[in-house]
Amino acid sequence: MWSYVVRRVLYNIPIYLVIVMVVMAMLRINDPVSAYLSKNATEAERALKEAEFGLDQPFFVQYFQMLKSIVTLDFSSKSWYQETNTVGQVIGPSILPSLKITLPALLFSTLISIVVALIAAANRGRVIDRGLMFIAVVGMSVSFLVFIILGQYFGAFWLTEKTGVDLFAVRYDADRLTGNFAADWVKYFLLPVMISVVVSMGYDTRFYRTVIVEQTNADYIRTAKAKGCSQARVMFIHLLRNAMIPIITRVMITMPFLIVGSLLLEVYFSIPGMGATLLTHMQNKDFAVTQTIVAILAAIFILSNILTDVLYAIVDPRVRLS
């Protein structure tokens, strides 16, 4: 088992090294300093800025410095946009708000989708199944942004105006936090999480249903039924366990989508998460923060890849041997 984990980690290290190199090279295609400074900046000012960030050094020196700062988690270079802060001070506080959206969204969408898929698969071909799958396809065909716009309008605005239930805030407001973690989360994060869950459910439900229907035809299900297991026991104990591999793959595939989704939600609800921070700093030509956030996101991504592989191995012992 451990040798498998080590192998996966070793396999992913060169991939990460190349990603960082590609990202750094791409960001340097168009001179970041002249983009940042105004057009009439003198040569001396440019040189000063370059020297400050080490951009005057050879690419590989910069590359190794970047890798060093990632490995040692030392992000002490100055941000270009918020000049009083270091890159670490800009990025650090943005991690928690992002996690407050992505983790619950991932958890809820997976759980709810599996339950709905089980209901559909158990009623395969009947009206319930067809109705649920129709709704799923309709949901898949509407843009994420439309869900967000309508979700915000009806959840935060319409609900408060028409019924007087002030459950969700229209946008995040750091000054109005009550300090009560749960209450704040419900007020500012639950609506984005709900929108995210609704959007991913269309895809997830259809996928899980297919997986479950495929498993339903397997011999072991017939055996379980023959020995007199209840429908619920067959569904949840026998079937779900064997459907775990495709489900884990699916959760893994949803990860990039979640990052995209949380970025949109963060921007729309003014939540100061990593995606929104990246976008603001990119728009303000903050080279230092852009480069670091992309590198960190790629690292998170690769770590989740490794985690998926390890989960595979735990669920299915055959994986370890191949």
Next chain:
Amino acid sequence: MAQQPRPSKPAAPEKQPTDLLSARAGAHRPTGFFDKPGVRKFVRNRTGMASLMVISLFVIVAVAIAIPPHLISLDQVQSRVGPGTQPGFGLASDPYSRIEVAEFFLGEVEKALDSSEPEAALAELRFAERSVKAMSVEDVETALDSGYEAFDLLDEVLIEFEDAEIEVEELEDDGAEAAELADARAAVVAARAEFDTALLALETEVDKLFPRPTGWDAFVYKLRLFAGTDRQGRSIAFRAIYSIKTATQIGMVTALFSIIVGAVLGGAAGFFGGLVDHAVVWLYSTLSSIPYIIWLIVIAFVFRESDWKVPLLGKPVSQTLIPVYIAFSVTLWVGTCRVIRGEAMKIKSMDYIQSAVSIGASPFRILIRHVLPNVMYLLFINFSLAFVAAIKGEVILSYLGLGVPGGQPSWGVMIRDSKEDVVLGVFWELGAATLMMFILVYAFNILSDALQDAFDPKHVG
């Protein structure tokens, strides 16, 4: 492809086979494209065929907009057709919005008259099919004055009508006598009739300045206002239709690129294995380790300040769709590549491939004749998946300001612009863009399901 009618071959059964071999071939081998079991199954699938037709229609419209006698030109979708934020779907006949339209036209004429060169300004004043009637500036001034007179009259009548209505409400609340109430109601009806005449009079005055289009133009004009206008008074219906071109353009380029690259690299990786396989797998794991949104932000960061002019187009790269194409292409081919690689590995060990190798077929021939037809349906499915991903991605990018650059409408741009209207309870623009996009994406989703049903024997429905 499949929307053509099945070729009929009535002569086939009667024809006497000349030798045993061709008789056998006639009996067993599928003779044409439409005789293959998968294709037959697909053609029989009604929803699948319907979605294919819808997609074809969208593509035809997109081509009609893109090629020279443009169905809708970029100028047309960028010019104003009337006052901003007008409702659509027949709700424009609401009296208040009719007043607003009349007021808008009068106001525009007044603005033109106040300008330093009234004649030139009047000649330029044009809202789609409606323009100021050719007459002298003095005539326009008189017409405008009588227009404003009609407007003032209407204002008085409107106040009367509203007062009458308020009175009825008050009487109802007080529980007044039936006779009194009936009188008040009659007054409302009379005021309403007077109001309608005044409104018509005003519109006649406006029509004198801006003659209503007739014939075909009238139809086009109605069509323009069908879904209302956006904040800048541009036609929502035409913008939504023009966006078909934008969406098809992005979808076609990125989907074609991703299935071609995915098929070539995936096929090579699966078929040759070894070092090639390692290289391809490594390449796509690297690329797909960054979500496309991050790629796009990085690419936008790179191209934003770039002055590099694209050859042929003569525009700076930040003003074209090229960053969008790159961002989608970089990530979308990975899905196709994974699937084709797996399929190629499986097909490689099939008997018919072994047979082809043993009779000395070249690897190229094997790929084209034996492997490609067997993965063709996968390419179609992945094409529609990539197309959908590109269209939906465009909306997200346009919202973030990284998508379709200035001027050209797209569903994403429309949805982004409609954001502020939604707060006011105005859903026209959002609705039109969402509906058009929904139809296309839904059709693609149904199509890929139908393809899967028809060609993948292991697929469970």
